[in-house]
Amino acid sequence: MRTNPEELIAAAHAGCFSMALAAAVQEAGHLPVSIDSHAKVKLEKHEQRFATASITLAPRVRVSGTDNSKFSARRGRCRTQLPPGSKALGAVASIQLDATPGQ
Numbered sequence: 001m002r003t004n005p006e007e008l009i010a011a012a013h014a015g016c017f018s019m020a021l022a023a024a025v026q027e028a029g030h031l032p033v034s035i036d037s038h039a040k041v042k043l044e045k046h047e048q049r050f051a052t053a054s055i056t057l058a059p060r061v062r063v064s065g066t067d068n069s070k071f072s073a074r075r076g077r078c079r080t081q082l083p084p085g086s087k088a089l090g091a092v093a094s095i096q097l098d099a100t101p102g103q
Contacts, residue, residue: 010039
């Protein structure tokens with residue numbers, strides 16, 4: 001199995017989002033136990049070329065000292081304030097977030 005450039009960009013994007021989420025959790029006074037982020041890339045063919053149609057970020061997070069409602073508030077903040085890596089991907093039609101607390 002080979003990795004294409006779009007997958008590498010998505011992996012870097014997932015790492016950037018993980019760091020931003022960890023900072024937001026720490027800013028709220030909690031300790032992130034683990035953040036395991038994945039990114040799914042959807043490519044679409046337009047005429048004779050492929051383009052990145054969407055990236056879906058899916059971090060799985062475990063945080064000490066908080067419950068799901070507090071985690072949801074942090075997650076929502078990161079959704080509306082995507083990290084700098086997201087801004088660099090301005091040509092991507094859709095960047096989505098699927099964040100749920102980890103087990």
